[in-house]
Amino acid sequence: MRSKPITVIVVDDEERIRRFARHLLETDSALSVIGEADNGRSAAAMVRELSPDVVVMDISMPVMNGLEATRAILRECPDVHVILTTAMGADPYRRVSMSVGASDFLDKSSLDSELIDAVHRTARHGLH
Numbered sequence: 001m002r003s004k005p006i007t008v009i010v011v012d013d014e015e016r017i018r019r020f021a022r023h024l025l026e027t028d029s030a031l032s033v034i035g036e037a038d039n040g041r042s043a044a045a046m047v048r049e050l051s052p053d054v055v056v057m058d059i060s061m062p063v064m065n066g067l068e069a070t071r072a073i074l075r076e077c078p079d080v081h082v083i084l085t086t087a088m089g090a091d092p093y094r095r096v097s098m099s100v101g102a103s104d105f106l107d108k109s110s111l112d113s114e115l116i117d118a119v120h121r122t123a124r125h126g127l128h
Contacts, residue, residue, distance in 0.1 A: 005032035006123040009050065011043040011057035011066070012085070021056055021111060028116050040069025047073050047080055053123050056115065058108075059086040070102055081122045085111065 008031055010021045018036045025031045034050050037043040041064040043057060055073065059066040070082045081103040103122045106114055 005030055006054060006119060007032050007034045007050070007052040008119060009033070009035040009037065009043065009046055009052045009055045011037045011040070011055060011061070011069070013038050013058065013061040017058070017108070021115060024112060024115055025056075025119065031116070031119060040064030040066055040072070043069050044072045044076070047077050051077065052080060054103075054119050055080060055082045056119065057082060057084055059084050060088060083118050083122055 008025055010018050010025070010033060012018045012021070015038070018038070022033045022036065025033050034052055035046045037046050039061045040057070043055060044064070047055060057066045057069060061069075064072070066084050070084065073080055073082060083104040083106060084102045085106045085108050087108040103125075104118050106118055
């Protein structure tokens with residue numbers, strides 16, 4: 001059993017999505033949201049600074065998208081696990097998400113039912 005909370009950073013260019021994901025994750029006492037970012041470049045810097053266990057990140061964002069940010073994060077912090085999300089349809093993005101090293105992939109339409117389980121699963125199995 002894990003004694004410390006699973007630390008999470010939420011990354012999405014839409015504030016309402018970040019707020020929703022944070023609220024959802026904070027309903028689980030085993031999870032701790034330690035930061036939020038609105039683009040991939042900020043997320044990569046935040047990961048270097050805070051060393052979260054898991055990053056939940058949108059694929060489509062300005063400045064640096066989630067795919068590029070995943071590559072950058074895993075190059076510098078290989079112990080961090082990334083769950084990529086999108087609202088643009090899961091099928092074409094699931095394969096490319098895994099090819100950049102993401103541990104999991106979620107369609108945003110299923111965040112409310114799958115996000116907490118995905119964070120636990122990702123932190124527990126640590127797959128890249």
